[in-house]
Amino acid sequence: MATTPEHDAKIAKITFSSVYPHYISKIEKKGRTKEELLEVIEWLTGFNENDLNNLIEEKVTFQTFFEEAKLNPHAELIKGVICGYRIEEIETPLTKQVRYLDKLVDELAKGKKMEKILRK
Template sequence: MNTTPKHDEQMAKLTFASVYPHYVTKIEKKGRTKDELHQVIEWLTGFDENKLQELINDKVTFKTFFEKATLNSNAHLIKGVICGYRIEDIQTPLTQQVRYLDKVVDELAKGKKMEKILRSE
């Protein structure tokens, strides 16, 4: 299943600040911490807590968020299905990056061990 141009455009325009509280709620409901969430986000994007807060305050879109990010060199190891899309088959780089983030947050919420989430070769 591939994404549509409309779907990709929606991903690009969505603000990180609008999604972040949902990430926090999702992981905290499952007994994980905000610190763990920040660790996962930092692994994927290179953003420390201060930079993350700055991006939230600036209400950046996911397009800007990932343009500023330094994607982890092992991000390509994130595989599987999220929101009905097989991550490794997504052709649009930005949409794939957003789904990488969704997937690692989902794995955190599902109780996966941190060393498994923070993939290494």
């Protein structure tokens, strides 16, 4: 399933600060911790907790968030379906990167072991 230019533009404009609390809520409901979420985000993006707090305070969009990220070279190992899209078939780099993050949060919430989430 291909994304549309409108869909891609909408994702680019979403602020990370508007989504982050939902990530925390989702994983904590399933017994996971904020520290685990931070580990997953740092693995994918290179951002530590201080970096994230600054990005949240600045209300950066996902476009800026991923422009500043140092994407993990193993991110391409993240596969599967998230939000109705097969990640490996998404052609727009930014949309793919956002879905990588969504998939990792989803795997964390589903109780996967950290070494599997971090593709070790």
